[in-house]
Amino acid sequence: MTPLDPRITPARPDLAASHLRGQVEAARFVDGVLHEVVAPQAPLRREPRSDAMLDTEALKGERVMVYEVTEEGWSWGQLVYDGYVGWLPSEALREPRSAPTHRVVALRTLVFPAPSIKLPPVEALSLGSALAIARIEPPFAVTAEAGFVPLVHLAGGQPAERDFVSVAERFVGVPYLWGGKTSLGLDCSALVQLALAACGRKCPRDTDMQESALGAPVESAADISNLKRGDLLFWPGHVAIARDHVSIIHANAHHMAVAIEPAVEAVARIAAAGTQLSSIRRL
Numbered sequence: 001m002t003p004l005d006p007r008i009t010p011a012r013p014d015l016a017a018s019h020l021r022g023q024v025e026a027a028r029f030v031d032g033v034l035h036e037v038v039a040p041q042a043p044l045r046r047e048p049r050s051d052a053m054l055d056t057e058a059l060k061g062e063r064v065m066v067y068e069v070t071e072e073g074w075s076w077g078q079l080v081y082d083g084y085v086g087w088l089p090s091e092a093l094r095e096p097r098s099a100p101t102h103r104v105v106a107l108r109t110l111v112f113p114a115p116s117i118k119l120p121p122v123e124a125l126s127l128g129s130a131l132a133i134a135r136i137e138p139p140f141a142v143t144a145e146a147g148f149v150p151l152v153h154l155a156g157g158q159p160a161e162r163d164f165v166s167v168a169e170r171f172v173g174v175p176y177l178w179g180g181k182t183s184l185g186l187d188c189s190a191l192v193q194l195a196l197a198a199c200g201r202k203c204p205r206d207t208d209m210q211e212s213a214l215g216a217p218v219e220s221a222a223d224i225s226n227l228k229r230g231d232l233l234f235w236p237g238h239v240a241i242a243r244d245h246v247s248i249i250h251a252n253a254h255h256m257a258v259a260i261e262p263a264v265e266a267v268a269r270i271a272a273a274g275t276q277l278s279s280i281r282r283l
Contacts, residue, residue: 054179061130
């Protein structure tokens with residue numbers, strides 16, 4: 001039997017999801033309770049501590065299946081979109097009230113308490129956040145919680161984007177943050193995930209998952225002379241997006257930001273640090 005990936009398997013020695021009965025060993029099996037993220041973003045951590053490693057973030061409107069809530073204010077659960085499992089602050093969650101109708105398509109937007117941009121905003125939301133819009137009052141959309149969001153920053157219905165590379169390019173200059181998934185900070189695989197999600201394409205969270213699930217391999221991973229826009233370049237623990245046949249965009253710790261650089265230079269620099277390009281995949 002293939003071992004289950006602990007990153008996307010809601011199971012611990014003391015507790016596991018009911019649907020895993022017979023697949024894992026646990027002292028207790030429970031049914032999950034669906035929640036939604038109500039904070040602008042919620043950190044998903046490896047342990048129920050504010051100083052624990054950040055594995056990823058959940059954006060406003062995301063759904064989370066919660067299996068345990070502690071008295072200390074932490075919820076252990078699984079993100080519905082990409083399956084990631086971990087601990088989130090309970091105060092960032094609630095049981096769903098309204099289904100999302102729109103998504104933020106600007107790099108970031110502000111939510112105002114009334115229909116005036118002169119008022120102090122009550123929230124700042126990042127690209128990909130999901131909102132339940134109750135009505136439209138141009139130039140605003142009014143959320144189910146009576147927040148006023150610039151209508152130009154939202155899209156409803158079908159995905160508004162067609163070119164995921166152009167979505168990624170909007171993040172140029174955003175700081176690198178391990179586990180981050182917002183315009184305030186994100187990592188390499190989050191950049192890919194967010195850009196593809198904006199175009200309606202489901203994408204796993206981590207680079208190894210993406211390398212296994214996305215696209216088809218280009219014949220020679222060592223030959224970067226025939227890159228095409230949208231190709232994904234993978235190294236162990238890293239991913240970049242080809243903008244054209246000579247340049248890439250990626251969130252990386254060398255620049256500590258999302259940066260555009262020549263593909264040849266990036267591949268040589270990373271190889272000099274001891275990591276070889278493992279594959280190129282074409283979507």
